[in-house]
Amino acid sequence: MASLPIFMTAVANSSDEPAFPLTFTWSTHEAQVKEVLVIPDDEWLENHNIESNIHDLDEQQLYEFGFEASDILAEWINEFDTDTIYGLEPDILNPLIEATYEIKGLEPSFGVQSIHSWFEERDVNLDDAIAQQGNNTPLHLLAPDELILQLLQIAVEHELINPNDIPAIEE
Template sequence: MSSNALNRQPQFLDIESSSYDEDCFPICIAWSLPDGQIKNVLVMPDDDWSPHNSTLPEETLQHLYDNGVSGIDIIREMNGDLDGIPVYIDGIDYDTELLEKLYETFDEEPTFELTPVTSLFTNKSFEEIIDNKNQIIQDNNFNTEQAEHNVLSLLIMAREDGLI
């Protein structure tokens, strides 16, 4: 095993959405890199998502337009950073749907595989993983509505469990 493989950390991804409604869309995506760094990107809403019909406040929507990155640029960056590896998520159905919406909008395919965190933390049930993650969030005063904090909490859990 090379030293690169030994230093490689599991990679996590989290997506925040405009709402929990059926017509929601991604507004922020965070993912970790093999060295543990985290990328956190605001998503510029695409017109296909009917962002002006969303429940987001107008100032939040304007912030996404002003500071968000275009979906195709995010796709290229994620595919480059995560190519060919399992990427662990705790909201398997929800995050998968949001990611599919992003990729389908631009007629692209992810080059990585979304994998449930239960396949990494095999010594815990899903409920124990979520409880553990929530405790880490609470202990560190993280905000559960920030994708970056959700990814960081999973990295901390992996470190605490000896997976890093």
Template sequence: MSSLPIFIAAVANSADDPIYPVLFTWSNHDGEIKEVLVIPDDEWLEQAPIEPNAQHISEQQLYEFGHEAQDILTEWLSELDTDVVYALEPEQVSPLVEAIFAVKHQDPSFEVRSVSEWYQLQGENFHAIIEGEELSTPLHLMSPDEQVLLILQLAADNNLLPDLT
């Protein structure tokens, strides 16, 4: 059975000096989108505080509604059966993924690559597709869940996804 690629987005503790994640959004092989707030590890907070961010996520929200890195890692290891996930900005998302795995002294079980690379493997130009869309908000300024949803939707609209039936 075919499965969908996994797309991921994240919000870091700081836009200027990202050290750890405060939010992850990802799609799974069935096209479901999941989002989770991340409770900061004590070591992370020793390195850097949580600064104001575009998603207005506060430290209090993380402790009230977030999940421990170990819980996120357990879910990823059981759900994300892949060697590669794709992000709009892999150079920013990859260190945040690494931070989750590092809590348990593990190396990531998957690599974070560019969404553009996945589209290119499908014979399409992601940037050309985005330019053809009339987006009211630029993709990089959208919330992580909007980013992942739009990337999946554009792939579906361009017949790049396998039929899951």
């Protein structure tokens, strides 16, 4: 298993009743940050709408710039060599990942645990670490790529991961 954890976040079709993903953003084992727009499956759209969201994503943008679930899953299979990834809100992220797998008749090959637990297991209080950085913006309000980069930066600052392994973060 690679040394760097996979941090992931997603934007859902609805903040009240999340049913399918609009975007996924994750860190790689090389500490790169990847983000993809998700083309909504027809089955998802039969039962749910794409509501107004903080990224102003609409159905047209998803079809124009997004990727099919099968393409996203193929990338994850090639990149993720772990059975656990870490997300800010696992209770929201898990169903979005499951929806992406289920639409292709598959089951997720990994589970999602709380990013707070990953830091706690390493004796770092994530909320305190964020406050020490002077960030007053709640994590769930950060842009997905900014969230992932901030988590990687905190991990570096607390010597939980080796900064030499992270070409994307400059100190």
